[in-house]
Amino acid sequence: MPQKIIEIPVDDAPHSEEVLYPGAELPRLSECALLLDIDGTLLDLAPTPREVWVPPDLATSMGKLLQRTNGAMALVSGRSINDIDLIFAPMQFPAVGGHGAEMRLSGDNESVASGAPPMDKELKRRLAAIAKLSPGILLEDKGYALALHYRLAPHAEKAIYDAVSAIRADLPNAPIEVLPGKAVCEIKPAGVTKATGVIELMTHEPFSGRRPIFIGDDVTDESVFAIMPGMNGLAFSVGRRAQGVSGHFDEPRDVRAWLARLLIDDAAKSK
Numbered sequence: 503m504p505q506k507i508i509e510i511p512v513d514d515a516p517h518s519e520e521v522l523y524p525g526a527e528l529p530r531l532s533e534c535a536l537l538l539d540i541d542g543t544l545l546d547l548a549p550t551p552r553e554v555w556v557p558p559d560l561a562t563s564m565g566k567l568l569q570r571t572n573g574a575m576a577l578v579s580g581r582s583i584n585d586i587d588l589i590f591a592p593m594q595f596p597a598v599g600g601h602g603a604e605m606r607l608s609g610d611n612e613s614v615a616s617g618a619p620p621m622d623k624e625l626k627r628r629l630a631a632i633a634k635l636s637p638g639i640l641l642e643d644k645g646y647a648l649a650l651h652y653r654l655a656p657h658a659e660k661a662i663y664d665a666v667s668a669i670r671a672d673l674p675n676a677p678i679e680v681l682p683g684k685a686v687c688e689i690k691p692a693g694v695t696k697a698t699g700v701i702e703l704m705t706h707e708p709f710s711g712r713r714p715i716f717i718g719d720d721v722t723d724e725s726v727f728a729i730m731p732g733m734n735g736l737a738f739s740v741g742r743r744a745q746g747v748s749g750h751f752d753e754p755r756d757v758r759a760w761l762a763r764l765l766i767d768d769a770a771k772s773k
């Protein structure tokens with residue numbers, strides 16, 4: 503019997519025999535909603551948010567996955583949708599952005615529904631001043647949220663969180679939440695999470711009625727891991743096996759290789 507050859511892009515060939523490749527149990531792409539986190543899941547982490555790089559093979563896979571799911575592939579990210587578009591330019595994808603504060607159902611849909619008002623100017627001014635605590639702290643302004651990055655100033659972590667706590671103690675009614683991420687302290691609108699964004703997204707065409715498959719790596723992705731079973735969905739974590747997931751990948755390159763293989767396997771299923 504001829505052996506089936508699976509072509510995986512060379513730069514993203516899986517590096518470990520240990521990596522779990524879910525596949526056989528997955529429904530056809532035409533029945534799935536693929537929901538993908540960006541940083542630390544699709545893309546390798548970089549020293550600063552601007553320095554991330556989209557491997558060309560990944561861009562190719564994502565374009566094909568969008569087609570093969572008939573548009574039911576969305577990025578689910580802490581980044582703003584504007585930022586996501588810059589990173590993946592010229593491609594634009596459906597997205598849940600800003601940890602659930604923004605949503606776009608289709609890449610060519612200009613209207614971005616935002617569930618969150620801009621952050622109060624005085625509050626933003628006070629939070630932004632925290633970046634002056636040390637060289638290397640980077641400020642990311644998402645309009646409705648702020649991120650204080652300390653990957654280049656790890657010694658500043660405690661000082662950042664202490665300063666944010668002091669501001670919150672001063673303004674106990676400010677409608678904000680603090681979200682710790684990977685070398686980042688995010689201050690975002692209260693009440694919205696990636697899970698609230700995904701629940702909303704899944705009520706709309708072409709996502710509704712499909713089986714969601716979510717891949718994420720961070721604390722901020724745990725809210726989505728938790729809702730997947732109730733949506734008949736599957737969750738996969740990256741870097742560690744998170745609680746309640748169906749499997750995990752060691753690194754983003756393993757996710758990229760799996761996505762490329764998913765396309766090949768799905769095409770084979772239709773023969």
Ligand SMILES: O=P(O)(O)OC[C@H]1O[C@H](O[C@H]2O[C@H](CO)[C@@H](O)[C@H](O)[C@H]2O)[C@H](O)[C@@H](O)[C@@H]1O
Nearest residue numbers: 540541547548549550551579580581684685686
């Ligand atoms: O939900 P995600 O798509 O994973 O986005 C989470 C945050 O990602 C970005 O910050 C992180 O990635 C940077 C680039 O690798 C890295 O320098 C930083 O330390 C990480 O925290 C992004 O800047 C944030 O807005 C996202 O919320």
